[in-house]
Amino acid sequence: MIYKNVLEAIGYTPIIELQKMVGEDSARVLVKYEGLNVGGSIKTRTALNMILAAEEAGILKPDSIIVEPTSGNQGIGLALVGAVKGYETVIIMPDSVSEERRLLVEHYGAKVVLIHDAGNIGDCIDECVKTALRMKEENPRVYVPQQFENQANPMVHRHHTGLEILEQVAGPIDGFCSGIGTGGTITGIGETLKALNPQITIWAVEPENAAILAGGTVGNHIQMGIGDGVIPTVLNQCIYEDIAIISDEEALHTAMPRQRAAPLRVCPAWLIAIYLQASKSLLYLSYFSNRFFNPRFCISDFRLYIPIREEIVKNIIRKGCKRVDLNLNIHHFI
Numbered sequence: 001m002i003y004k005n006v007l008e009a010i011g012y013t014p015i016i017e018l019q020k021m022v023g024e025d026s027a028r029v030l031v032k033y034e035g036l037n038v039g040g041s042i043k044t045r046t047a048l049n050m051i052l053a054a055e056e057a058g059i060l061k062p063d064s065i066i067v068e069p070t071s072g073n074q075g076i077g078l079a080l081v082g083a084v085k086g087y088e089t090v091i092i093m094p095d096s097v098s099e100e101r102r103l104l105v106e107h108y109g110a111k112v113v114l115i116h117d118a119g120n121i122g123d124c125i126d127e128c129v130k131t132a133l134r135m136k137e138e139n140p141r142v143y144v145p146q147q148f149e150n151q152a153n154p155m156v157h158r159h160h161t162g163l164e165i166l167e168q169v170a171g172p173i174d175g176f177c178s179g180i181g182t183g184g185t186i187t188g189i190g191e192t193l194k195a196l197n198p199q200i201t202i203w204a205v206e207p208e209n210a211a212i213l214a215g216g217t218v219g220n221h222i223q224m225g226i227g228d229g230v231i232p233t234v235l236n237q238c239i240y241e242d243i244a245i246i247s248d249e250e251a252l253h254t255a256m257p258r259q260r261a262a263p264l265r266v267c268p269a270w271l272i273a274i275y276l277q278a279s280k281s282l283l284y285l286s287y288f289s290n291r292f293f294n295p296r297f298c299i300s301d302f303r304l305y306i307p308i309r310e311e312i313v314k315n316i317i318r319k320g321c322k323r324v325d326l327n328l329n330i331h332h333f334i
């Protein structure tokens, strides 16, 4: 099949069963590998759907400017969609996200506005949103998709990602876990999977330092793209049965080459699979984990892009993981 443009190639990512990472007593872990999606993550799906919905509603005109507050992948997706469709795009992001994300957005031709993250990601995202809304007030050409509120976000997962998963997995899916950014992924996919199998258990995954759904306090963390310190409007809070809280150290540790899962960032899935036990299947989504690191610091001296996290790195070095090889190939590790 020959696609007319890159947007037509969005979706239909593979599902890969982890072989080496889980033990015999664990559930099998199926990873829907969104790292192979156009734009490198699941968020290109929501970017396209929000833009298509706005075009259909007549909100987006050819001279419109797309402005979105985001901590990462959604910005990359919107920059890509904006570039293909010819919209000027501005992405407003915390200055604590990796340099790689910022460069990618700029590479697609979008402008980046950085907002200082003084140690509370929730406050910073709030400021990003306010900045976007101010730009809208000042310029009627500005359209703010507002992924945290836009129903086109969970809708694409309900109607596309979720159905893709059902088509791909023949047997029952007993568990599903997803990190919460806007909540669109867990809401849309969760609703589709639960409609077919009401017995499924769904886990929301939150970073320890922004476990707001679990009633925790919000600080800073390195798990970019989830744990934005807000309870999003699009999140269906009844869709998950439980919450898995993952520390930065656990997330980073499972992303190490030694753990045989480097490219997939599967920490919560690993823990929940042990809990679910054998003969069950657990589904998880992942993107390529090199976005988790800032290559400039990581390869040379293994420091993280957020200086306050250096303590974690010291601990991991003590545990024997010496460096991150960013040229890892998925086929080596699963």
Ligand SMILES: Cc1ncc(COP(=O)(O)O)c(C=O)c1O
Binding pocket: 034, 041, 042, 043, 073, 074, 178, 179, 180, 181, 182, 183, 184, 185, 186, 225, 226, 285, 286, 287
């Ligand atoms: C693999 C994966 N899961 C979950 C999320 C969070 O997505 P959402 O904003 O739909 O909650 C992201 C965000 O980038 C992601 O890449």
